[in-house]
Each structure stands twice: as C-alpha cells, then as structure tokens.
Amino acid sequence: MRKINDPDALSNLMNAHQLSGLFDEKTVAAMELFAFDKGEIVCTVDDRLDHLFMLVKGKIKIYRVLPNGKSILIRFYNPLSTIGDLEMLTDLTVRNTVESVNDTLFIGIHQQALADTAHQDPGFLRFIIKHLSHKLHTFLTASSLNLLYPVETRFASYLVSITVDENDQAQIEEIKAAKLTEIAELLGTSYRHLNRVISQFASAGLVERSRGSLYVKDINQLKKLANGNLYS
Structure with a gap:
C-alpha cells in the first residue's frame, strides 16, 4: 500500500465518481488517496481496519478462507465500492480477504476522522446505507451461485x-x-x-x-x- 499525496488526482477521482458535494468539508479534508499493486492484499481475516476505503479505480476480489483451509469466492468489486463500512459501524474485525486484482486506487478516510466528522454527516450516512444495501443484495446472488449452480x-x-x-x-x-x-x-x-x-x-x-x-x-x-x- 502506498499513500499518494496528489490533491488534484484526489479531486478528479471524486468528481469522476460524483462524490464531490456528497460529504461535508471536514469529511473531504480527511480523505487520502491510496494505491495497491496487482495481487496485493488490502485486508485479511481478523484485521482491524483503521480506514474506510472507497475503490475508485481497478478491481478487487473478495474471498473467504474456510476453517478447513480452503477458499471460496464471494464476489468482485468494481468502482465505486466500499471496504470497511460494516467494520466501521459494528467494530467487528474483517471477515473476508480482499485482494487487488489489478493496480487499484482507493480514497481512504481514517476511522478517527470518521468518528469526528462523518458519523454526523447525513450525506455520508446515506452513502454508506446505499452501499451496504447493494452488498447485501449481491451477497445473496453470489451465495445462490455458489450453492445452486x-x-x-x-x-x-x-x-x-x-x-x-x-x-x-x-x-x-x-x-x-x-x-x-x-x-x-x-x-x-x-x-x-x-x-x-x-x-x-x-x-x-x-x-x-x-x-x-x-x-x-x-x-x-x-x-x-x-x-x-x-x-x-
């Protein structure tokens, strides 16, 4: 993982994904840009994430390692997707492994900054609810695919x-x-x-x-x- 100090690139990516104007100024000020290489692990089981990540470029793979050591594919995420939203809201550790399929870019917000700013931001909370709802819907599709097809x-x-x-x-x-x-x-x-x-x-x-x-x-x-x- 590499932190990229490029305010213009961050602003352009926010505009490209219609994030500008969605969050208040304090939340935007807390955002940072991160890069992951192809094949790099973003997070794995039992990690405690210190950032909420929003995928803005590339593709990531979500899979679960079972107790018997085998793995099962959950799904792929394309932009715009979030990683760490459930953990942020529940204080749970990571349940699945997230791997960068190709070179990826994420907008990240540190958990402390979220607690100080975004937790009281209606725009941010609507954004999170929308993405959690989408995850639930697609998880049900992926579960059916793994079990029934x-x-x-x-x-x-x-x-x-x-x-x-x-x-x-x-x-x-x-x-x-x-x-x-x-x-x-x-x-x-x-x-x-x-x-x-x-x-x-x-x-x-x-x-x-x-x-x-x-x-x-x-x-x-x-x-x-x-x-x-x-x-x-």
Missing part, C-alpha cells in the same frame, strides 16, 4: 467478472495455467472437473488455450451461459 455457470460468471472492466467494457483476459488450481478452489470444485469444463469451453470457442495460458475469446456467449448470475 453447476461449475459451468460458476466458471462462466468468474470469467465474465474478471474480463469486464468497471465501465462494462470487455477485455481479452489471460489466465496462467498455474492459477487454475486456485480458481478451482475458489469456485468450490476440483482441478480435474474445472479442466473438463475448460475443455468444453475451448471446444465451443469460448476460451483458447495457448502456451500455458487461457484466454477469453467470446465474452457474449459466456454472459449468456452465466445467465445474469455474476460475481460482480
């Missing part, structure tokens, strides 16, 4: 979620073969089963295997296969 649907959803950017623009996504074991675990299946699904997708022209990597080829067909059930 076949691996083909879950993997299609995973590919769509990592391939579509925050502006809903499709990108050609590369997945290294070495990550497939990790992906299988996140999707609650075995590497062998996932490999069979990849072979099916490759035969159908949805993905392509080349030199130890997997490439998304037909994002529209993957969206149809996911049938609106996405991890993002």
Whole structure:
C-alpha cells in the first residue's frame, strides 16, 4: 500500500465518481488517496481496519478462507465500492480477504476522522446505507451461485467478472495455467472437473488455450451461459 499525496488526482477521482458535494468539508479534508499493486492484499481475516476505503479505480476480489483451509469466492468489486463500512459501524474485525486484482486506487478516510466528522454527516450516512444495501443484495446472488449452480455457470460468471472492466467494457483476459488450481478452489470444485469444463469451453470457442495460458475469446456467449448470475 502506498499513500499518494496528489490533491488534484484526489479531486478528479471524486468528481469522476460524483462524490464531490456528497460529504461535508471536514469529511473531504480527511480523505487520502491510496494505491495497491496487482495481487496485493488490502485486508485479511481478523484485521482491524483503521480506514474506510472507497475503490475508485481497478478491481478487487473478495474471498473467504474456510476453517478447513480452503477458499471460496464471494464476489468482485468494481468502482465505486466500499471496504470497511460494516467494520466501521459494528467494530467487528474483517471477515473476508480482499485482494487487488489489478493496480487499484482507493480514497481512504481514517476511522478517527470518521468518528469526528462523518458519523454526523447525513450525506455520508446515506452513502454508506446505499452501499451496504447493494452488498447485501449481491451477497445473496453470489451465495445462490455458489450453492445452486453447476461449475459451468460458476466458471462462466468468474470469467465474465474478471474480463469486464468497471465501465462494462470487455477485455481479452489471460489466465496462467498455474492459477487454475486456485480458481478451482475458489469456485468450490476440483482441478480435474474445472479442466473438463475448460475443455468444453475451448471446444465451443469460448476460451483458447495457448502456451500455458487461457484466454477469453467470446465474452457474449459466456454472459449468456452465466445467465445474469455474476460475481460482480
């Protein structure tokens, strides 16, 4: 994590996400800009966050490590999303691991500054309620996806979620073969089963295997296969 001292960049990002005018001046004055590198952990289980983070650039992955050591994917977040709002309101420790999928930027507000300013700010509280409501809705969707849908649907959803950017623009996504074991675990299946699904997708022209990597080829067909059930 790196703190970026660039007031102009902070102001531009606030304008881009329509945050300007939403909070009072004291809350805005307490905001800082933070950068995380691709693959960097933002927070993990049992951490105590000292900042509320608002994702304003990039994509993050939320997953839970189970008592048996395995992991399960919860969802992906695109801008504008919040990390630490539940912990801020309840004084709970972090329940899931948050990982930066690519280079990300967050606007952060220190917990003490929140207590001194934003907790009494109606605009800020409405903002938090809106994002908590969205999280509840999408968590229910992700839970249904993990419990009720076949691996083909879950993997299609995973590919769509990592391939579509925050502006809903499709990108050609590369997945290294070495990550497939990790992906299988996140999707609650075995590497062998996932490999069979990849072979099916490759035969159908949805993905392509080349030199130890997997490439998304037909994002529209993957969206149809996911049938609106996405991890993002």
